[in-house]
Amino acid sequence: CRIRRYNFKVVTKNYTRLCSSKPIVTVNGGFPGPTLYAREDDTVIVRVVNHVSYNVSIHWHGVRQLRSGWADGPAYITQCPIPPGQNYVYNFTLTGQRGTLLWHAHILWLRATVHGAIVILPKRGVPYPFPKPHQEVVVVLAEWWKSNVEDVINEALKSGLAPNVSDAHTINGRPGPLTNCSRQGGFNLQVESGKTYLLRIINAALNEELFFKIAGHKLTIVEVDATYVKPFETETIVIAPGQTTNALLTAGKGSGSYMVAASPFNDAPIAVDNNTATATLSYTGTQSNNPTLLTSPPPRNATPIANNFISSLRSLNSRTYPAKVPLTVNHDLLFTIGLGINPCPTCIPANGSRVVGDVNNVTFVMPTTALLQAHYFNISGVFTDDFPGHPPHTFNYTGSPPSNMQTKTGTKVYRVPYNSTVQLVLQDTGIIAPESHPIHLHGFNFFIVGRGIGNYDPKKDPKAFNLVDPVERNTLAVPSGGWTAIRFQADNPGVWFLHCHFEVHTTWGLKMAFVVDNGKGPNESLLPPPKDLPTC
Numbered sequence: 001c002r003i004r005r006y007n008f009k010v011v012t013k014n015y016t017r018l019c020s021s022k023p024i025v026t027v028n029g030g031f032p033g034p035t036l037y038a039r040e041d042d043t044v045i046v047r048v049v050n051h052v053s054y055n056v057s058i059h060w061h062g063v064r065q066l067r068s069g070w071a072d073g074p075a076y077i078t079q080c081p082i083p084p085g086q087n088y089v090y091n092f093t094l095t096g097q098r099g100t101l102l103w104h105a106h107i108l109w110l111r112a113t114v115h116g117a118i119v120i121l122p123k124r125g126v127p128y129p130f131p132k133p134h135q136e137v138v139v140v141l142a143e144w145w146k147s148n149v150e151d152v153i154n155e156a157l158k159s160g161l162a163p164n165v166s167d168a169h170t171i172n173g174r175p176g177p178l179t180n181c182s183r184q185g186g187f188n189l190q191v192e193s194g195k196t197y198l199l200r201i202i203n204a205a206l207n208e209e210l211f212f213k214i215a216g217h218k219l220t221i222v223e224v225d226a227t228y229v230k231p232f233e234t235e236t237i238v239i240a241p242g243q244t245t246n247a248l249l250t251a252g253k254g255s256g257s258y259m260v261a262a263s264p265f266n267d268a269p270i271a272v273d274n275n276t277a278t279a280t281l282s283y284t285g286t287q288s289n290n291p292t293l294l295t296s297p298p299p300r301n302a303t304p305i306a307n308n309f310i311s312s313l314r315s316l317n318s319r320t321y322p323a324k325v326p327l328t329v330n331h332d333l334l335f336t337i338g339l340g341i342n343p344c345p346t347c348i349p350a351n352g353s354r355v356v357g358d359v360n361n362v363t364f365v366m367p368t369t370a371l372l373q374a375h376y377f378n379i380s381g382v383f384t385d386d387f388p389g390h391p392p393h394t395f396n397y398t399g400s401p402p403s404n405m406q407t408k409t410g411t412k413v414y415r416v417p418y419n420s421t422v423q424l425v426l427q428d429t430g431i432i433a434p435e436s437h438p439i440h441l442h443g444f445n446f447f448i449v450g451r452g453i454g455n456y457d458p459k460k461d462p463k464a465f466n467l468v469d470p471v472e473r474n475t476l477a478v479p480s481g482g483w484t485a486i487r488f489q490a491d492n493p494g495v496w497f498l499h500c501h502f503e504v505h506t507t508w509g510l511k512m513a514f515v516v517d518n519g520k521g522p523n524e525s526l527l528p529p530p531k532d533l534p535t536c
């Protein structure tokens with residue numbers, strides 16, 4: 001294995017999209033930012049220098065960070081942010097992982113434009129468990145707002161209401177040739193007949209789950225969230241913010257150019273950005289990058305298409321890549337997730353109330369000292385470890401709004417011993433409206449052992465759990481008005497954030513953290529913090 005060094009300069013750059021220009025925060029001037037390449041077991045050293053006026057931090061989404069929590073990146077959870085003019089070196093090893101992940105800013109809403117791909121190739125000489133592609137292509141899906149993204153969320157926080165949705169979706173930074181006022185055209189994937197391509201698709205959007213589709217071509221899914229899956233064919237991919245999907249595409253005997261589409265999936269009665277981002281897939285010899293063969297994106301509420309895709313995902317579970325599903329459960333947890341309403345006397349348009357996010361009726365309050373520092377140095381008063389493992393009162397989670405729409409606020413964590421096994425059922429409550437929440441857990445991969453609609457039944461539902469080849473991920477979409485059960489082994493000491501990867505819901509407090517204590521063995525404790533760790 002090797003050491004891979006990168007320099008990430010966080011700088012402001014002017015971009016023109018949708019016929020207007022604005023300065024955006026970027027890494028090295030890119031939207032999307034640079035792709036980080038490494039091999040399994042390599043050590044990655046990224047020097048991040050902050051040249052903008054915001055505090056920044058960078059998260060390596062899906063990287064396990066075994067014992068290296070100091071490099072995980074969420075501001076005020078594992079580190080204090082990097083102030084303007086300062087820098088911090090992220091140093092971590094990609095233990096036992098290969099595939100596509102993403103990096104993104106993990107403070108404020110900066111990840112709207114501060115994001116990029118992580119490509120982890122297998123160890124040298126180790127083949128993919130699928131046919132070797134002729135070429136690999138990174139496809140980053142995101143959003144574009146005409147206004148300053150920080151203004152969008154700040155206005156929403158002042159009013160107590162939901163923020164404006166984005167003005168366009170983007171594929172590799174561009175809304176695409178079929179968007180009015182997108183003169184720059186779009187991303188073009190040039191292919192040759194008979195050749196196979198590996199698409200590394202990333203949803204870097206803040207607030208939208210997306211469908212992805214290519215006219216006239218099927219995709220073979222081989223990997224999600226940097227874990228291999230049993231290959232299957234599909235016309236449409238559904239991908240939540242923070243998720244990644246590797247798909248093989250075989251160019252047929254075609255000619256001409258075909259439309260590539262990314263469009264919203266959301267079956268809740270809320271506002272979404274209904275724009276479809278487009279790109280083109282053109283066969284060699286085709287001049288135009290205006291697609292001639294079009295495809296229509298699924299309707300935004302096409303839940304059956306999404307369910308069909310999600311239920312097709314299975315771990316590869318081969319001899320080389322076995323699914324190591326925990327078969328016993330030490331901590332059996334049930335978290336309701338959703339939105340509530342709390343008083344806000346200054347919120348005038350919202351009638352003195354504001355929307356909040358919650359997990360088990362706790363709205364998480366960001367500390368002013370990083371939790372990992374408080375944990376490691378035993379600083380008291382930063383967090384309490386009384387996060388409830390079950391809802392404070394049982395109710396019909398998916399029924400009409402119950403009387404407990406208000407939440408408690410606090411910086412509460414759930415503490416587990418090293419190497420214990422956790423089963424966590426995430427139950428959508430639909431307190432305001434049922435909605436699919438993309439939940440991300442830092443520091444671990446988990447197995448999705450069960451999923452259903454309605455209220456989770458602890459007597460009946462576990463009997464149908466898949467403990468053989470469930471898909472392994474770091475981010476999952478809990479179905480609206482339903483639940484998902486995951487299992488993971490707490491083999492990574494530190495403080496690990498769990499939150500909705502809709503940035504608006506995280507901002508509102510739909511987040512919590514696990515603390516995993518050190519084990520007793522020589523390699524079972526968190527490493528000491530690096531010398532340049534920023535202070536708060």
Ligand code: C2O
Nearest residue numbers: 061074242440497
């Ligand atoms: Cu991709 Cu905590 O985030």
